Amino acid sequence: MTRASTYDLGGKRVFVAGHRGMVGSAVVRRLASEHCTVLTADRRELDLTKQEATLKWLEDNRPEVVVHAAAKVGGIAANNNFPVDFLCDNLAVELNVIRASHTIGVRRLLFLGSSCIYPKHAKQPIAESELLTGPLEPTNEWYAIAKIAGLKMCQAYRRQYGDDFISAMPTNLYGRGDNYHPDHSHVPAALIRRFHEAKIAKAPSVSVWGTGTPLREFLNVEDFADACVFLLKNYSSDLPINVGSGDEVSIADFAAMVAHVVGYEGKLIFDTSKPDGTPRKLLDSSKIRELGWRANTSLQAGLAVAYEDFLKGHGRHLEVGGYYART
Ligand code: GDP
Numbered sequence: 001m002t003r004a005s006t007y008d009l010g011g012k013r014v015f016v017a018g019h020r021g022m023v024g025s026a027v028v029r030r031l032a033s034e035h036c037t038v039l040t041a042d043r044r045e046l047d048l049t050k051q052e053a054t055l056k057w058l059e060d061n062r063p064e065v066v067v068h069a070a071a072k073v074g075g076i077a078a079n080n081n082f083p084v085d086f087l088c089d090n091l092a093v094e095l096n097v098i099r100a101s102h103t104i105g106v107r108r109l110l111f112l113g114s115s116c117i118y119p120k121h122a123k124q125p126i127a128e129s130e131l132l133t134g135p136l137e138p139t140n141e142w143y144a145i146a147k148i149a150g151l152k153m154c155q156a157y158r159r160q161y162g163d164d165f166i167s168a169m170p171t172n173l174y175g176r177g178d179n180y181h182p183d184h185s186h187v188p189a190a191l192i193r194r195f196h197e198a199k200i201a202k203a204p205s206v207s208v209w210g211t212g213t214p215l216r217e218f219l220n221v222e223d224f225a226d227a228c229v230f231l232l233k234n235y236s237s238d239l240p241i242n243v244g245s246g247d248e249v250s251i252a253d254f255a256a257m258v259a260h261v262v263g264y265e266g267k268l269i270f271d272t273s274k275p276d277g278t279p280r281k282l283l284d285s286s287k288i289r290e291l292g293w294r295a296n297t298s299l300q301a302g303l304a305v306a307y308e309d310f311l312k313g314h315g316r317h318l319e320v321g322g323y324y325a326r327t
Pocket of ligand 1: 075172191251
């Protein structure tokens with residue numbers, strides 16, 4: 001593991017690809033205190049699936065640092081139902097952004113992956129060295145393959161050209177700006193919305209997908225954005241680095257926490273016709289901890305902020321399809 005000799009973001013031009021998404025918008029908020037110039041491009045201005053347009057935009061805007069937070073994302077059902085979008089669109093965007101960043105001489109690039117890149121039966125907690133040691137979880141392999149290719153691109157550019165491109169793998173994220181689509185979202189947003197609607201409708205019971213037994217680790221997106229800035233300043237290596245909170249809970253306990261935060265008092269019914277996904281996904285985040293970073297938002301406090309954000313209508317309710325949002 002290499003600690004970069006503290007890269008200074010001050011005065012730099014930093015492009016956040018995917019700034020409308022949950023992660024990208026949190027990174028933009030976090031960068032506000034770094035005295036750098038944050039560059040963003042709306043989808044109408046720049047379609048990252050277009051190679052020529054991506055290169056031209058980067059040539060015209062000349063960022064020195066790139067945070068690659070643009071991706072087509074979704075929960076377990078979306079991954080299953082939209083394999084082409086999750087594999088091909090994500091590959092296209094990664095290739096365009098990473099290759100164009102090399103072409104224009106970007107100094108530091110941070111590629112954002114996901115904990116689903118690791119094998120379904122990886123040793124827990126999952127160390128970075130588990131990558132490509134076994135088969136993937138089938139419900140999200142399209143997305144995982146695209147993300148593995150992205151981190152490999154960063155490694156390849158470092159090996160062949162010495163580019164300082166790094167990759168970070170966050171655990172399951174939640175927080176401000178999440179996507180609250182009823183079927184395509186991840187579990188935190190899905191349950192916040194479903195429990196809220198059940199509370200308003202005074203429904204006696206509400207469904208939670210799967211058996212409730214899978215274990216997941218959740219990280220607040222503001223903490224993750226803080227880790228991104230920390231890594232840009234302090235980490236330089238061809239090895240991806242995990243970013244987790246250590247907050248592991250069963251889906252059943254997590255659902256009970258969300259119900260409490262939302263104030264829903266009815267019964268939770270586990271719908272076992274829906275998939276569980278991988279049984280456990282806890283990251284070993286000892287590397288980033290050794291470098292001196294750790295998460296500092298409790299799950300309870302983070303969920304309360306996420307629910308407030310939902311109530312203010314800040315979340316997105318997007319269909320999967322044609323939108324590049326967040327990792
Ligand atoms: P994953 O971590 O890649 O499996 O992504 P998800 O956030 O989609 O799902 C996490 C876990 O939550 C899985 O075990 C799901 O079965 C469970 N889960 C329970 N209720 C829901 C729901 O309403 N939506 C989603 N997406 N997952 C749910």
